[in-house]
Amino acid sequence: xxxxxxxxxxxxxxxxxxxxxxxxxxxxxxxxxxxxxxxxxxxxxxxxxxxxxxxxxxxxxxxxxxxxxxxxxxxxxxxxxxxxxxxxxxxxxxxxxxxxxxxxxxxxxxxxxxxxxxxxxxxxxxxxxxxxxxxxxxxxxxxxxxxxxxxxxxxxxxxxxxxxxxxxxxxxxxxxxxxxxxxxxxxxxxxxxxxxxxxxxxxxxxxxxxxxxxxxxxxxxxxxxxxxxxxxxxxxxxxxxxxxxxxxxxxxxxxxxxxxxxxxxxxx
Numbered sequence: 607x608x609x610x611x612x613x614x615x616x617x618x619x620x621x622x623x624x625x626x627x628x629x630x631x632x633x634x635x636x637x638x639x640x641x642x643x644x645x646x647x648x649x650x651x652x653x654x655x656x657x658x659x660x661x662x663x664x665x666x667x668x669x670x671x672x673x674x675x676x677x678x679x680x681x682x683x684x685x686x687x688x689x690x691x692x693x694x695x696x697x698x699x700x701x702x703x704x705x706x707x708x709x710x711x712x713x714x715x716x717x718x719x720x721x722x723x724x725x726x727x728x729x730x731x732x733x734x735x736x737x738x739x740x741x742x743x744x745x746x747x748x749x750x751x752x753x754x755x756x757x758x759x760x761x762x763x764x765x766x767x768x769x770x771x772x773x774x775x776x777x778x779x780x781x782x783x784x785x786x787x788x789x790x791x792x793x794x795x796x797x798x799x800x801x802x803x804x805x806x807x808x809x810x811x812x813x814x815x816x817x818x819x820x821x822x823x824x825x826x827x828x829x830x831x832x833x834x835x836x837x838x839x840x841x842x843x844x845x846x847x848x849x850x851x852x853x854x855x856x857x858x859x860x861x862x863x864x865x866x867x868x869x870x871x872x873x874x
Contacts, residue, residue: 643677694720695733695762700755704730708756712752716743721766733766770845775802775824778844780811781837795829803848815848 698709707721709730713719717739723731734740740761748759782792784806792812793801803815816822822843830841 610628618713630789632734693761693763694735694737695731695764696728696730696740697760697762698747699728699758699760701730702753702756705751706730708753713743713747716740716746723766723769731762731764731766733762749788771843774843774845774847775817775819775822776813776815776844776846776848778811778813778840778842779829780840782806782812783810783835784808784812787835791835795834796825799825803851805851813844813846815846815851 656835694857698713701709701724704724706724709722709724709732713722713732713734717734717736719732721731721733725731732743734743744759744761745858747757748755751757779792779795787806789804789806792804792806792814794815796814799821800817801814802817804812805814806812816825826841826843829839832839
């Protein structure tokens, strides 16, 4: 029995030594490198073998032509955007004391007058419905004598603006000398009309607030240019309104009340 156990032990030791020798046996590195190289080569060949996408020469040419057309059209579009629109009005220099109605009557010879405006009692703006009328007005009147003055006519760089005098119920009257003219004498000019408010100013004019825009327009047509106390009246619609006047008065009252309150507080 002891001899048999020794044989078993010897066989186990022999098998163990074989395992350790196999474990200590060096790995063949060249074989591994060869396998890796073959794998990489196969992958590369599969990539190279993939079909290349085909591009039609016709589509390429069309795309290039379209790009060139867009590039050439861009500067043209910018240039068109920079060009000012055709003027629909004329600027009339040296118009003097002429009225908007007189300007419309003169310039209707060039075309249909849409709107006239007088600025600073020195020049007029006359607007037409076509650019052709603008050119004709310049040809007819530039450098010509109109209403006793030589006028200069050029294309207007502006467009018609809302007239603050339209639908106004207030009239401007000048000259009105308040030191020598009573309010009753001024009101005699408005017989048959309803006057809501009358104000005179140190610069020798008056603002009279009527009950309707129609009454104000009628008064301007009837009284402009008439003689009053040895003076020729200049009458026109005013941009003032009774609502604006009341708002300014309320604002002035609030400012005065605030000033008095501040002064009283400082005195305490």
